[in-house]
Amino acid sequence: MRDYGTVEPMDLSDSGTTVTLIAGIAMLVGVLGVVIPVLPGLLLCWAAVLLWALLGDAGGGRWVVLALATLLALAGTLIKYLWPGKRLKNTGVPTTSLLAGGVLGVIGFFVVPVVGLVLGFVLGLFLAERVRLGPGQAWPSTRAALGAVGLSLLVEFTAALGVAAIWVAGLIWA
Secondary structure, three states, X not given: OOOOOOOOOOOOOOHHHHHHHHHHHHHHHHHHXXXXXXXXXXXXXXXXXXXXXXXXXXXXXXXXXXXXXXXXXXXXXXXXXXXXXXXXXXXXXXXXXHXXXXXXXXXXXXXXXXXXXXXXXXXXXXXHHHHHHOHHHHHHHHHHHHHHHHHHHHHHHHHHHHHHHHHHHHHHHO
């Protein structure tokens, strides 16, 4: 007879439980990886669902969960690049300014860990726009580009949370 007032320890010798635990940790790291630009967050979230679907002991519903997670991850990736790219094109920020931001972002990542990527990107973008437009117009152009980058991050974060929610629903119902 089962006592419902106690919590039983997790049996890690069960491979399905272990796979679910590893997938959950990967999912959490993936969602955090979207916010902390070190890891490919959305890809890691999708890979966690793939691992769970291939090696877990859930029923046949796991393939539905994987299909839904795949569709959401693909849609999120597509929207992540198309929507902000269109906004950048409308504001007139050239690719060369974004590349300058990217190069200084990578350098900043190694100089100032974690936050250096963002700081370097902003600085590189601002300097490139200052050279292109002059001191008076550099900041509004940089701010528009940062808004597009923020939108891209928001889209990816929403997609990663959606993949995580689909996976949790799969844990409950699959």
